Amino acid sequence: MLRLINLELQKLLLNRASKVLIFISFILPFTVLILSSIKINFFGFFTLELGELGIFNFPIIWHITTFFAAYFKLFFAIVVVSMIGNEYSNKTIKQNLIDGLSKKEFILSKFYTIVLFSLLATVLIGVASFFIGLYYSSYTEASIIFRETEFLLAYFVKLVGFFSLCLFFGMLVKRSAFALAFLFILYIFEWIVFGAATKAFTLETAWKIKSFLPLESMYNLINQPFQRVVMTKYPENIDMAYDYAVHWYEFAIVLGWTALFIFLSYRLLKQRDL
């Protein structure tokens, strides 16, 4: 396993473009997080301090940071599709196989790298949230701090699932740019399915159907936190209540898709003549 990760890291880190993108995808969410946590004074007109809103309180901070950090996954998604696209355009995939890498090992080396990256990103966000939380939060009892840390796990699974999807699209179309376009097409496709389902059944059923589709199921792992922030301000407003928790079946759907994407990538490679 280490050999395969080592292989892939050499391919990625010696490439300037992917090195920069990896760096950005680690540093940018981190910077945004730090910036938003400090007190910003707009030329003496007013001060903006997001910490005052209570969004950096435990346990809601886990929800908020993972939700926003997840948007930065797009940078690494570019790295994932290009690490497949480059292998095809340089024909190095062929040479790798000739040199004695099996097709299974080829896919696994990409997948392990995805898992490793997702793990690092999760740890980084976890640590950053922890310290910002300690600084701002009104409650610092261990039982409250570590409540809802399942959002971190959800973040990790969400990243692995999304990058596996990118890996599959990369294998499918062999070109980085087209693979990214496919992501967008899938996004539209899910809304079309939703629209059709609304017509055929009820709105509720349509949402249920959509929650089984790849992108929506990944999104559902960490629901939007805005409503929740408002709820903490006006707890008496019961209409606002919604289900933001991370459920086991949400994990199951995303993990199911992940397994399917990796398996399909392998099948594609196995059946293809290079």
Added chain:
Amino acid sequence: METILTINNLTKKFGYLTAVKDLSFTIHKGNVYGILGPNGSGKSTTLGIVLNVVNKTSGDFSWFEGQTTTHDALKKVGAIIENPNFYPYMTAYQNLKLVCKIKGVDYSKIDEKLGIVGLLDRKNSKFSNYSLGMKQRLAIASALLNDPEILILDEPTNGLDPQGIHQIRTLIKQIASEGTTILLASHLLDEVEKVCSHVVVLRKGEKLYSGRVDEMISSHGFFELKSVQHETLVSYLQNNPDFLSVKEEGELITAFLKEPMDASTFNALMFEKGITLSHLVKRKESLEEQFLKLTDNN
């Protein structure tokens, strides 16, 4: 003799097109094999199948008498296919390091093999800055990294200038002289003739000939003759049972031998018959003529 690769009834179809048809041959240790055939005769497809990058339609092949899986066997094989494929943004050294990681070879081999192909002083240049000849040499260095049991080369001199071709051929001969088994696919006949001891001739995916190169050139050769007594000579040759056929092209007479005979014996014979020759050359048919005969007649 130790068997390195056995191919049995291998067939590959691309849709309607049959690229390789019922192909069988065996590669033994220590020989230099050539796969010869016009463009599109299935050479690269055959190599692609045994190298695990093209899926076969039917038939089978086994490496090292079937004792290992194909991808493990490939760690004992060195192969380059058509164009050298490396990561353009890495240096030669970094590229070879990656190959070492795949094959499980010690990094100390890198400098040694770069030395053999004469790229040691350029090892820290990026692959994208290399000339085609250097890329091809780097590919050979990469294929040699694991001290392979067999070296597979697909059109190694394709697109090179004369110096480049010469360098690569010298390199191949040098490697062959050290006892490495080589399988060389080419459509360049003199290349195969100069380098190989055995040959497999393919046409449209079918095997036309497989065996030793010198046995393929099976005829006893022919004489090219000129004489003032043209008519006498022709009628003598036509009535001589030792000759297969006689061809006239202006003054030049070409007489094909049925039985072996050397030029001095023939000269003495002519002198005895009172025919004086102004021109006498004994030649053997080249592989090229033999190859064209094989690929045309079928």
